[in-house]
Amino acid sequence: MSRGYNWRNTLTDFASVSGVLAGFCVAFIGLILGWSIADIKIYQQLTFGNVAVLFFGIATSLFITASEYFLHSKNFDVFDIKEEYRKWLEDGFPEKNWEEIWKESTKMMRVNESYGRWCYNSAIFIMFIGLFFAIAPYNLIIAFVVSIVGIILELWQFKGDIVSKLKKKERI
16 A cells, blocks of 8 residues: 655654754753843843743743654554564454554544644744844844744745645645
């Protein structure tokens, strides 16, 4: 049975990228707290550092959650074994409805993958907002450009994902 493009193999890569970006956010938090940026006030006791750390902290949590969802999704890949072992398993348990097991496994993988993607995309947006507050005390124009370009590129990518899902539904 041909299964087409093996999107299942990309789940581990998504989990890795999410972990790296979470590490980036944590490193940025450490740098911000060590810089004078943490002391520049926006309003009364609220500083650029406080706001940047808040957004990077939320992004870190979302990246870690996304990574967990991608890895959890990978756990449902019961067919991620060599063809010879799959054949041996199917021959050893002929009473099982392997097609139904395959559909249920794929469904659970898709659910966890979609939650992971939602957390990942949200974290990217929040990370760019955090970058704005990290850069703004030094140069407001550069902070605005970096954040807006990052958010626009993410929205453009997100729009493409939505359009492709809508086209896929039209074909069905």
